[in-house]
Amino acid sequence: MNAPEVRVAVVGAGPKALFALQELHERLPSDARASVDVFDPAPPGGAVWDPELPAVLRLNAPAAMVDARFSGFGETLSEWIARTHPAHAGESFPPRRIVGEYLGLAFDRLARSPRLDLRHHRRRIHGLGTGPGLLDADGFDEVLLCTGHAGPGARLPEAVAAAEAGGCVDVRGAALTGLDAVLLLTEGRGGRWSRIPGDRLGLLAYEPSGAEPARIRLVSRTGAVLSPKPERRHPELGPVIDAATERIRAWATAMRGTPAGAVRPASPVSLDPLWRVLLGAAAEAAAVFGVETTGLRLWRTLLTGRPERDAEVWAGRRQAEFLRQRLEIDAGLRRPDEAWILGRLWQGLYREMVRALDRVPRTARDQRRFRAAAACQERTAFGPPAETVRKLLALVGAGIVEIRAGMPAGEFVDAVTTGPGVLRQPVPTAPEPARTPAPALQVSVTDFHDPLYADLHARGLISVRPGERGLLTDTDAACLRPDGRRTEWLACLGRPTEDPVLGHDTLDRTLHADGRRWAAAVVERLARPQDPRRNPRKEHARA
Known part of the structure; x- marks a missing residue:
């Protein structure tokens, strides 16, 4: 008798995908296995954590929260760094590329398991179907969407490369990605920091390398800056x-x-x-x-x-x-x-x-x-970490960085991260004082960040509630249709579900239980007897 097998397609290779597949691995019966195809143009771990990133780009969350352990991999990020990168041992915010190495290793250990046949395809998925860039849903029992940050997004190191030494450059966006751009243009070009002697705040002075722009304008709609993370308990x-x-x-x-x-x-x-x-x-x-x-x-x-x-x-x-x-x-x-x-x-x-x-x-x-x-x-x-804020203050004090509200002038480095959810703007709500949502209004392809979700919406496989940007899922991540029915074979985790589910920009795998519930649901469906004559799960998957 053949061992039961589940065929899984995962769109996206970031941490959400990794953690969900680890949960599936741990729950598979001993006589079962999973055939998993992961689709993402970036290496496993995700583009945000690319091991090729410059060292100046650092983790913005405490390293202690990152834990990719499962039965085939037994080290937290902090433990692994202490063993493999001792120069960074004990750092709360190590370089992002080291985190990428760690996540990639966890993916590799998962792929080595005899219970998972895991393949990575370096391509982006734009919709369902059988042509280039499309996913044939009929080839899988389960499809899991973990697309993370919407859209292709320019790689920031390449985006800042055109800024000339001694020139003036505008950076659009003053959030974490904007700060990354500033550091790439300064520290990333050889600038150095020194601690100001006797300063009670540990403030820094900046020593230019001569390769950085003479002026960096950090421009955003409101001009508002991010506060530093506390360094001590209160x-x-x-x-x-x-x-x-x-x-x-x-x-x-x-x-x-x-x-x-x-x-x-x-x-x-x-x-x-x-x-x-x-x-x-x-x-x-x-x-x-x-x-x-x-x-x-x-x-x-x-x-x-x-x-x-x-x-x-x-x-x-x-x-x-x-x-x-x-x-x-x-x-x-x-x-x-x-x-x-x-x-x-x-x-x-x-x-x-x-x-x-x-x-x-x-x-x-x-x-x-x-x-x-x-x-x-x-x-x-x-x-950001307090040390990043000290660096920003040093650059402002040196007259290199200016922070202001408004729009960039001329050419600029785009450091604005696409918003969460699948829609650029929330679906309109019913007028007050109505107590029930209005029926979902028609939206066009251009209303979506990603053509994949426009395609799924056009097929009636997903829904977005009025007033929200993210698609609605059940507690096990199954996508819900406009009529409230579950699309059993299609699930989504992370940023595309923002608004119904909150708090996705995190490496803390304990904040949400959706990935664990998805894995449990997959195993439960695997145990059901299936009718070999038809696959009712793929209703509406075809054009």
Whole structure:
């Protein structure tokens, strides 16, 4: 009797794909095997973690959170670096290319397993079908989409190469990719850093190499900068975060009717209870730190990043002074302010918010509010390492970098990362005070970041709810159709599902359970008796 085999196509070779395939490997029965075809033009591990990247591009998340262990691979990233790259042992933010080596090795160990026949095809998938760049869904039992950042995206090292030494260059985008561009144009061209003696913040001075541009304008729509990650713990916040976590958990249980979080409300939910928890926790934290504030100032800061409209110093005005203040607060040299407090709370409560809001439909008003709050608070909660901010301050002080709001002038380096989800803009919502979503409106191919999702949408295999950008999936990552039915053979993980599922820009495999549930569902389907005369799973897969 032949051993049961499942044929799996995975579109995307980044960490989400790796972790999901590891989960599948661990759950396969001993007499079963999986034939896996992975499609991605980048090497396994993903383009973001390409082992050929310059060393100046560093991990923006703590190395301690990266864990690609499974039964065939027994080292965390930190353990593996200590053994193979001792010069970087103990670094919280090692070079990104080293992370790529680690992820690629984990993929290789997975491919060596006798239980998986894993092949990597270096090409991009644009839709379903049998022609070039298309995926023949009839050749697979399961299709898993892990496409990560949308679109092909220019490789940043090549994009900055044309900038001339001694010239002037605009970099569009002041988020993490914009900072990467600045470092490639300076440190990446031989510039060096030295610690300013006796400086209590550990500030740096920059020594030019002569190969960098004389002027780099870091340009974005708002001019707002990212706050540095804290370098020390702030135990005063612990009790506040613990209490707020319990309140969010209780609200989620009452909303869903179960503590397990599996039941999704049918009607849009008001987030007023969540806003009250966040503002209440912020008021408690302000009292702990002796910060005088008001509910209105906290609410404004939550949604806009500043406590008052005409704030003299905030992330989008006098940015260098604002960044220096962030370092002073973290070092205990300055009293915290509303922006710092809310950023730390957002970071501390994020895991619980992701769990509470998982696939919960929200009112149109709260969709807009949550997106505004997330845009502001994630700049504070999940910014670059403090050392990167010190480098930016050194370049501003040297007159090399200018940070401003607006649009680039002439030629520029594009450092804007395509937004999450599959649509460029959210699907319009029903007008208030309607309590149920309007039927999904017609969208065109150009509304999608990626033609793959435009094709799947045209076939009726996926759906996007009004007011959202990402496609809707079930808790095991199965794609849901416009009529609510499951596309059993098609699943999606990560950034394409943003809005229904939150928090995808992370290497923390414990934040979401969708990959584990997908693997369990695949194994469960593998155990079902199949009708050999037809494959009902591929309904609508053909044009």
